[in-house]
Amino acid sequence: MSEEGRFTIHLEQREGFQINAQFGVKRVPDLLMDEPPPLGEQAGPNPSRMLTAAAADCLAASLLYCVFKEEPPDHCLRVEATCIVARNEKKRMRVSxxxxxxxxxxxxxxxxxxxxxxxxxxxxxxxxxxxxxxxxMQVTVLDQAGTVLHQSS
Structure with a gap:
């Protein structure tokens, strides 16, 4: 990967399992992440939720850019993203x-x-x-009536 494709995000533990993430972009506020109980207090999203949101947002932006380029209409797309967490063969919790x-x-x-x-x-x-x-990962595109317009293979 070339240098121009790199960026650094800084994370700092605050208290308990609360981690403050700094994205290094002036107009982007810090984000507090936290684990759900019993580890944390769920004061923010945990890493599994961030991973799910990142994948969903990237797919939404990719579809909108392809269809409309730089000027997508407002409020023309919604996303429902489900993360499935299960234990692997070593009994460790993983995004499955x-x-x-x-x-x-x-x-x-x-x-x-x-x-x-x-x-x-x-x-x-x-x-x-x-x-x-x-x-x-399964990706499905539907219209507002629920008709499947595309499904990943």
Whole structure:
């Protein structure tokens, strides 16, 4: 990976399992992360929730960019992201799967580029493509009526 593709995020433990994350971007506030009880107090999202949100956001942005480029319409997409956590063969808790559902408004599914983009967008999402190398992931695109418009293979 080239140097231009690198960034550093700084994390600092505050109290208990609360970790403050600094993203190194002026306009982005710090984020407090925490574990759920009994370890922490769930004062913020835990790493599994952050991983799930990162994959979902990346897929949403990738689809919107492919369909509309720089100017997607407001409020045209919702995402439901489910993280499945289970014990592995060593009885350790692991993220064992992600299920991402992108629900698009009519303006998305009727856009001229949608038909082509629905089969391409997953390949351009940096985060989900990287996660998929180690975690099974199912991606589904639906319209607001619940009709499946695309499903990953």
């Amino acid at each position: 799967g992600l299920q991402i559902r992108l629900i698009v408004a009519d303006v998305v599914k009727e856009a001229p580029r949608f038909h082509r983009c629905k089969d391409l967008f997953e390949d351009f999402c940096v985060v989900s493509a990287s996660i998929r190398a180690g975690i099974p």
